Amino acid sequence: MGIAEIAPGATLIDHCHTHAETNYIMSGRGWMCINGVENKIGPGTAIYIPPDAQHSCKCDCDTLLEFVFTFPCDRFDEVVYRFEE
Numbered sequence: 399m400g401i402a403e404i405a406p407g408a409t410l411i412d413h414c415h416t417h418a419e420t421n422y423i424m425s426g427r428g429w430m431c432i433n434g435v436e437n438k439i440g441p442g443t444a445i446y447i448p449p450d451a452q453h454s455c456k457c458d459c460d461t462l463l464e465f466v467f468t469f470p471c472d473r474f475d476e477v478v479y480r481f482e483e
Contacts, residue, residue: 404463412454412482417469419447426463430455
């Protein structure tokens with residue numbers, strides 16, 4: 399579990415990992431794309447990302463996009479990110 403921040407106009411590029419993930423948006427607005435499907439996100443949005451799903455996130459407002467993320471594992475170093483090349 400942790401908190402992620404995406405700067406205004408920035409994008410977390412397409413990636414995947416074998417663990418499922420949940421996100422809860424605390425502030426900011428933007429888009430999350432999961433397996434090619436775009437979802438508008440903002441404060442109070444909860445997102446489930448299935449295992450091995452390709453996903454990316456973009457902040458499209460003028461404030462930080464902040465969200466809590468969780469993985470069903472004991473340590474963060476168990477999560478191996480695979481980025482598209």
